[in-house]
Amino acid sequence: MCNTFVLDMDELSRDFNDALLKEMECPVCMDYMVPPIKMCTNGHNICSKCRGRVTFCPTCRAEFSEIRNVALEHIARSQKYPCANRQHGCLELFSIEHIAEHHTVCVYGKIKCPFILNKTCKSAWSGFKSDLKEHAKVAHPGCFFELPSIRGLYADGIVSLLSYFGEFFVRYQRKRNGKVYAVVLLIGSSSEASKYKCEFALCAANGIEQISNTFLVQSYSEDLEKIFNSGKCFCVDEAVRRYFLIENISNFAIRLSPIH
Numbered sequence: 001m002c003n004t005f006v007l008d009m010d011e012l013s014r015d016f017n018d019a020l021l022k023e024m025e026c027p028v029c030m031d032y033m034v035p036p037i038k039m040c041t042n043g044h045n046i047c048s049k050c051r052g053r054v055t056f057c058p059t060c061r062a063e064f065s066e067i068r069n070v071a072l073e074h075i076a077r078s079q080k081y082p083c084a085n086r087q088h089g090c091l092e093l094f095s096i097e098h099i100a101e102h103h104t105v106c107v108y109g110k111i112k113c114p115f116i117l118n119k120t121c122k123s124a125w126s127g128f129k130s131d132l133k134e135h136a137k138v139a140h141p142g143c144f145f146e147l148p149s150i151r152g153l154y155a156d157g158i159v160s161l162l163s164y165f166g167e168f169f170v171r172y173q174r175k176r177n178g179k180v181y182a183v184v185l186l187i188g189s190s191s192e193a194s195k196y197k198c199e200f201a202l203c204a205a206n207g208i209e210q211i212s213n214t215f216l217v218q219s220y221s222e223d224l225e226k227i228f229n230s231g232k233c234f235c236v237d238e239a240v241r242r243y244f245l246i247e248n249i250s251n252f253a254i255r256l257s258p259i260h
């Protein structure tokens, strides 16, 4: 709990400055900027996540430089941030490293439907975690499983939602730079996610050859690019996946289990 600070509302209004917090918001994603904070040639700031996604400054259309706003990075690191659900009763304050993760697990907050990952949630649902099962049953019946394991095809961009062990797990697969990746994310914090492991298995038609790897489940709040780059997920060359095709379908299985 060393990163958590509980204060009453009076103390809250005294202890952080709304104007400063506003300055700390990224103009693109509106989240608080996590260092490194890069600047455009006119000095506008952008968060590290959004820097890779835009060519020009969203504020003035100038080009970005590689210069970091070190002063703002220092402020970002020393600032304590209020939970976005403050007006709904969450009075905790967090460091910049922990605020995003908290937002995914805050009981006062809403979460986005995990099927936004492959843009198959037509209503772009967001709601409370306690209502996610009902939504998934209605809107994503073919991709929602109340099981700890599933077997099926290995398709690019596929998302499945598993509800088991009283938790929600998101399975996501993606082709990237000639490799295929599969990851399982718990809708919860990193510490809750690390209580589970997932076995990924790709099986050949001959019933003999198989590739099987086990990884810790990652948190839904983690950045996917970071997970893919870190090696903390299943990954094989596209050529290997093709070799394992059975009648044009990869026989791919995942199995979740708690770590005792």
Ligand SMILES: [Zn+2]
Binding pocket: 026, 027, 028, 029, 030, 031, 046, 047, 048, 049, 050, 051
């Ligand atoms: Zn941003």
Ligand SMILES: [Zn+2]
Binding pocket: 040, 041, 042, 043, 044, 057, 058, 059, 060, 061, 062
């Ligand atoms: Zn600018």
Ligand SMILES: [Zn+2]
Binding pocket: 083, 084, 085, 086, 090, 091, 092, 102, 103, 106, 107, 108, 109
């Ligand atoms: Zn909260």
Ligand SMILES: [Zn+2]
Binding pocket: 113, 114, 115, 116, 120, 121, 122, 124, 125, 135, 139, 140
């Ligand atoms: Zn949905």
